Amino acid sequence: MKLYRAALMHTPGSPFAVPDALQTHDDGGLLVEEGRILACGSYPDLRAAWPGAEVVDLRGGVLLPGFIDTHVHYPQVRVLGGLGMGLLEWLDKNTLPEEARLADDTYARAVAREFLAALASNGTTTALVFGSHYASAMDVFFGEAGASGLRVVAGQVVSDRMLRPELHTTPERTYTEGRALIERWHGVGRSLYAVTPRFSLSASEGILDACASLLREFPDVRFTSHINESPREIETVRRLFPEARDYLDTYERAGLVTRHSVFAHNVHPSNRELGVMAEHRCTAAHCPCSNSSLGSGLFPLRRHLQAGVHVSLGTDVGGGTGFSMLKEGLQAYFMQQLLGAEGEPLGPAHLLYLATRAGAEALGLADLTGDFGGGKAFDAVYLRPPPGTTLDTVLRHAEDPGRVLADLFTLGTQADVAQVWVGGDVVYQRAAASLEVSV
């Protein structure tokens, strides 16, 4: 049994629903046994109640629940930085040529390792991962994910038009390859499967129906895709699906809008779409860095909240600008500021919730991860800025926990991530002398 001692913060509830959702302990303790949290509270109280527990002294930094990235592309890590393009040009010129390279398993393995290492070193402990178009690259990915210790929900991406021929499949292969991957990987270790048509623009009704067959056969499997990202994309989908009422309807008619569905972007939804998303309790994964970089638009967070649609956060690497969920939270804040009177004012508790607990809820994993509640897995990120950095200076002068959290989102980077645990296992440790001091 270990007692981790640090300043700690988490959001067991939603700050969009309750005012005191942020819980903090300046001198906090987390009691952990076999990777599970037994108790979370003030260190002196826990120390008195469990005097025999081994103390891991992490004072000087802040312990947060591990970040949960609900939209990030495995094959795109090497093509980050493709600036100056809108979505469709960016896919065509920057991204799809790279995705085609994952046909080679050796290449795919190197990319998978880079991708998983980047998640862990940024403090992300769970991710909903948009996969590769190639089934073999997904076998490689799930194998590497198991070795990394991270929680991943991932699936083969399927498309049968409008991309490039080598990335296209058929409804039959969508079903047979998807089924084999689910049987091999869903529920194995910390991995789960997500059925993943790329977007309706690149998927015929046959492909969407094959996806629906997989979901009917494996009801516990998750679903993810893109929606309502850019005006040109939306217009193309309208032309491709003349019968559909709107973009969501292309998925809805196939039976793909469920509690297990996570739709990335949704920057330009209609009120009807928001109503249907709320009714089915699915999630919009907001990706503010990607929306800014690709010029997709300003996410209408308030309209989602007013309609009752659940919202989580995603980095959308490589349309986004990196793996940091701290940066993503800050950009979400910026975008609401830029919306003026239509923006939803976000405070540090909202940012932490969006980067952690909201993702766990989106993925149906809130009983397992997303906060430090008793019985949950010890999935955590320890942020400790190197001495002399601006964040280090600012934190020394922060007057209350809310301000500490705001400072972490404003100034925190990958360099401030000192250690990361999943289920009590260390999955990342910054190169330096060990930070664990047993007393």
Ligand SMILES: O=c1[nH]c(=O)c2nc[nH]c2[nH]1
């Ligand atoms: O941000 C995005 N990244 C992608 O790779 C993609 N594919 C379809 N639509 C997309 N949007």
Ligand SMILES: [Zn+2]
């Ligand atoms: Zn995406």
